[in-house]
Amino acid sequence: MVHHAPNPVGAEALASDLAIRVYYEDTDFSGRVYHASYLRFLERGRTEWLRARGFEQRAMARENSFVFVVRRLTVDFIKAASMDDLISVQTRLARLGAASFDFRQTVLCNDACLLGAQVNVVSLKGGRPTRLPAEVRARLLG
Amino acid sequence: MVHHAPNPVGAEALASDLAIRVYYEDTDFSGRVYHASYLRFLERGRTEWLRARGFEQRAMARENSFVFVVRRLTVDFIKAASMDDLISVQTRLARLGAASFDFRQTVLCNDACLLGAQVNVVSLKGGRPTRLPAEVRARLLG
Amino acid sequence: MVHHAPNPVGAEALASDLAIRVYYEDTDFSGRVYHASYLRFLERGRTEWLRARGFEQRAMARENSFVFVVRRLTVDFIKAASMDDLISVQTRLARLGAASFDFRQTVLCNDACLLGAQVNVVSLKGGRPTRLPAEVRARLLG
Amino acid sequence: MVHHAPNPVGAEALASDLAIRVYYEDTDFSGRVYHASYLRFLERGRTEWLRARGFEQRAMARENSFVFVVRRLTVDFIKAASMDDLISVQTRLARLGAASFDFRQTVLCNDACLLGAQVNVVSLKGGRPTRLPAEVRARLLG
Numbered sequence: 001m002v003h004h005a006p007n008p009v010g011a012e013a014l015a016s017d018l019a020i021r022v023y024y025e026d027t028d029f030s031g032r033v034y035h036a037s038y039l040r041f042l043e044r045g046r047t048e049w050l051r052a053r054g055f056e057q058r059a060m061a062r063e064n065s066f067v068f069v070v071r072r073l074t075v076d077f078i079k080a081a082s083m084d085d086l087i088s089v090q091t092r093l094a095r096l097g098a099a100s101f102d103f104r105q106t107v108l109c110n111d112a113c114l115l116g117a118q119v120n121v122v123s124l125k126g127g128r129p130t131r132l133p134a135e136v137r138a139r140l141l142g
Numbered sequence: 143m144v145h146h147a148p149n150p151v152g153a154e155a156l157a158s159d160l161a162i163r164v165y166y167e168d169t170d171f172s173g174r175v176y177h178a179s180y181l182r183f184l185e186r187g188r189t190e191w192l193r194a195r196g197f198e199q200r201a202m203a204r205e206n207s208f209v210f211v212v213r214r215l216t217v218d219f220i221k222a223a224s225m226d227d228l229i230s231v232q233t234r235l236a237r238l239g240a241a242s243f244d245f246r247q248t249v250l251c252n253d254a255c256l257l258g259a260q261v262n263v264v265s266l267k268g269g270r271p272t273r274l275p276a277e278v279r280a281r282l283l284g
Numbered sequence: 285m286v287h288h289a290p291n292p293v294g295a296e297a298l299a300s301d302l303a304i305r306v307y308y309e310d311t312d313f314s315g316r317v318y319h320a321s322y323l324r325f326l327e328r329g330r331t332e333w334l335r336a337r338g339f340e341q342r343a344m345a346r347e348n349s350f351v352f353v354v355r356r357l358t359v360d361f362i363k364a365a366s367m368d369d370l371i372s373v374q375t376r377l378a379r380l381g382a383a384s385f386d387f388r389q390t391v392l393c394n395d396a397c398l399l400g401a402q403v404n405v406v407s408l409k410g411g412r413p414t415r416l417p418a419e420v421r422a423r424l425l426g
Numbered sequence: 427m428v429h430h431a432p433n434p435v436g437a438e439a440l441a442s443d444l445a446i447r448v449y450y451e452d453t454d455f456s457g458r459v460y461h462a463s464y465l466r467f468l469e470r471g472r473t474e475w476l477r478a479r480g481f482e483q484r485a486m487a488r489e490n491s492f493v494f495v496v497r498r499l500t501v502d503f504i505k506a507a508s509m510d511d512l513i514s515v516q517t518r519l520a521r522l523g524a525a526s527f528d529f530r531q532t533v534l535c536n537d538a539c540l541l542g543a544q545v546n547v548v549s550l551k552g553g554r555p556t557r558l559p560a561e562v563r564a565r566l567l568g
Contacts, residue, residue: 025466027171039320058509074358083484181462200367216500225342313453
């Protein structure tokens with residue numbers, strides 16, 4: 001039976017890992033990764049997390065059903081990555097609400113934590129927040 | 143009277159200048175501007191060149207009339223810009239064909255030429271090349 | 285006389301405005317501005333805020349004195365901008381600590397608030413937090 | 427025995443493939459991939475091609491030996507990719523000169539060719555073109 005998740009989501013909500021190589025495009029003249037590049041990495045992590053649960057965002061947009069939009073994010077920058085580093089983006093669902101949910105994401109390199117993020121995502125339909133259908137909630141809880 | 147332009151377009155086709163500041167986002171770990179950032183600068187230059195002639199690309203896309211799409215570009219990288227540099231993108235129409243046209247663009251910094259580019263743009267409607275109406279040609283010839 | 289600022293910084297700390305045009309590069313397939321593009325806009329705003337107070341970040345990096353690094357940011361996404369929009373990034377100093385300070389930034393378009401951000405910046409020397417000299421504090425308080 | 431390569435490089439010069447997923451960050455409001463994003467994809471392809479032959483560009487920059495810099499590129503945009511597409515960047519060495527070499531790159535999606543590029547890369551040391559040592563030439567011919 002599908003039901004509204006307790007808040008916060010328990011450990012049973014699957015996490016996922018995405019390996020990302022740092023390229024020239026991601027760095028800046030400080031010699032390290034540009035701070036906003038991590039936002040792109042985090043978004044790739046969420047995209048793959050969603051894809052693993054059957055959400056293809058291009059199809060969602062085309063079908064004019066609902067789309068997932070970032071409403072709020074907090075990022076703690078702890079340590080910087082550099083060109084050629086192989087980093088890992090870890091994504092897990094931290095909270096599931098009626099029309100929104102939270103991701104907790106971390107970026108690691110060689111077991112060191114580079115960055116922690118909390119990302120609040122809202123479900124929009126026609127530009128307005130919309131309740132997540134039970135079937136969608138079930139998939140998010142994966 | 144509007145008529146098809148001679149090929150190439152004469153000096154009467156107005157050039158335009160766009161001043162751009164180099165920010166962190168544009169650089170890479172070499173300490174200089176990332177090579178693909180110049181493509182963004184060139185696109186800004188073309189957008190402003192078109193805007194000055196009455197072409198708003200968001201409106202064009204929304205009205206499902208035609209859109210301008212880059213089909214081919216050649217870029218010569220001569221000298222690199224750095225963080226905080228104030229550069230100038232110069233854009234002029236170099237050729238006007240039936241359904242396409244060419245820009246010639248240069249990027250300067252303190253009178254030194256950093257880059258030269260030739261950009262071939264095609265006019266598409268419903269995904270297919272479409273002849274430029276006389277009114278559009280007149281505006282492109284500015 | 286230069287002294288440590290009360291916390292938070294009073295209204296006398298000058299704010300600054302930066303006008304930014306939205307280009308193709310800033311948008312995504314949703315038709316709006318990509319969420320991480322705003323981070324680039326905010327960074328441009330801080331760079332110009334700092335430049336207006338005599339901080340050239342390329343020179344700071346080259347002279348191996350100290351550099352300013354983002355340690356934490358929180359962004360609230362309220363409303364989306366689109367291609368061709370002319371937006372405004374407003375930046376002001378919200379807190380000045382011993383080795384760090386906070387910016388409060390907002391992005392506006394036609395008087396509507398698109399985004400609010402709090403950005404915590406730390407002063408690093410040789411990779412470690414370093415106290416801001418009195419002369420630097422005076423300039424930050426503008 | 428290592429010797430200067432005939433020009434152009436024969437079929438024995440290994441090609442390499444890099445699979446790339448298209449994310450939000452790569453698209454623009456046209457709904458397709460932003461034209462300059464392909465330049466980032468091509469650069470990733472060259473970086474992996476070089477890595478497979480033992481060239482780590484961060485190490486090269488740090489050791490102040492030589493660096494590889496793009497001097498000229500020509501790109502033909504044939505067909506556009508979209509969000510969620512899985513594309514393939516194919517990279518091969520097309521010419522090896524004394525202090526420069528050419529890549530030929532293509533981007534494919536589901537066997538359709540999206541883009542073809544020719545990229546001229548020069549070897550710089552202290553900012554000046556420098557002859558490629560025999561050992562380096564041997565690795566490039568891989």
